[in-house]
Amino acid sequence: MSTLAQRTFQHPWFLAAYERFVYGPFLSAFALRPVSYRTVYRSLREMAAGAGGTGDVGPGGSDGRPRTGGRIVDLGCGTGWYSRRMSADPHYRGLPVVGLDLSEQAIDVARRKAASRAGAGDPDGSPQFSVGDAGRAAQLLGPGAEEVWICGALHQMGHADRVLQQAGAILDPGGVLLCQTFGRRSARRSVVVRVLEHFGHRVFPIGEVRQMAESAGLRFEAIRVWGIVMLVTMIKPRR
Numbered sequence: 001m002s003t004l005a006q007r008t009f010q011h012p013w014f015l016a017a018y019e020r021f022v023y024g025p026f027l028s029a030f031a032l033r034p035v036s037y038r039t040v041y042r043s044l045r046e047m048a049a050g051a052g053g054t055g056d057v058g059p060g061g062s063d064g065r066p067r068t069g070g071r072i073v074d075l076g077c078g079t080g081w082y083s084r085r086m087s088a089d090p091h092y093r094g095l096p097v098v099g100l101d102l103s104e105q106a107i108d109v110a111r112r113k114a115a116s117r118a119g120a121g122d123p124d125g126s127p128q129f130s131v132g133d134a135g136r137a138a139q140l141l142g143p144g145a146e147e148v149w150i151c152g153a154l155h156q157m158g159h160a161d162r163v164l165q166q167a168g169a170i171l172d173p174g175g176v177l178l179c180q181t182f183g184r185r186s187a188r189r190s191v192v193v194r195v196l197e198h199f200g201h202r203v204f205p206i207g208e209v210r211q212m213a214e215s216a217g218l219r220f221e222a223i224r225v226w227g228i229v230m231l232v233t234m235i236k237p238r239r
């Protein structure tokens, strides 16, 4: 059964307004500071640049982190802002970007936005989008991911543990998971946390995310918490 938060992402009017008017103000309210797509993108990229920088899987990317050569996967991609940003980022040049989302309506918007950018003469490859449950990512997308991004989505996924398992399964050894979700250091569930839960969002105790990550074979690398907005990077060790 879908939650209220998941059903919201099926409404065309909401999807039309989402990137411009919803994402930034919504996150900023819970981060207690101004936060935009760009802030999250840059912060996660910085955090990932520190992850696993001593490995030997391949030549270094522009951030010095070794590349695995795999795809970049955006789980719960919604209207595709992160996928489009990664496709246009020289750091990812040559790597396919793949977005997956449960909402057909969101994927329609993501495809249209990516196509109109390509139509405007964008020289970079366009992201590919498909409809599906992130809890079946391994079956739907197959292995071979250098990075998995899950932004603004893990706390909406009723089976977050399974989604992290799937991310762990599709990541290459040395690959990184970059995640923006809701997290709290306190065991107490504040009124804000209860209201978010009512709409179908989890606000994870940070220790719970760490445990889910460990069960999925992922190691916490870096974490930043702004209010109840948590950014975390996790690495799949090379053994």
Ligand SMILES: C[S@@+](CC[C@H](N)C(=O)[O-])C[C@H]1O[C@@H](n2cnc3c(N)ncnc32)[C@H](O)[C@@H]1O
Pocket: 006, 009, 023, 075, 076, 077, 078, 079, 080, 081, 082, 100, 101, 102, 103, 106, 132, 133, 134, 135, 150, 151, 152, 153, 156, 157, 158
């Ligand atoms: C708040 S939006 C974030 C979208 C996008 N990552 C962004 O930051 O703009 C959360 C997205 O997660 C998707 N979602 C929720 N549960 C999902 C699941 N089980 N599998 C795939 N996508 C899911 C929703 O459809 C929605 O598009």
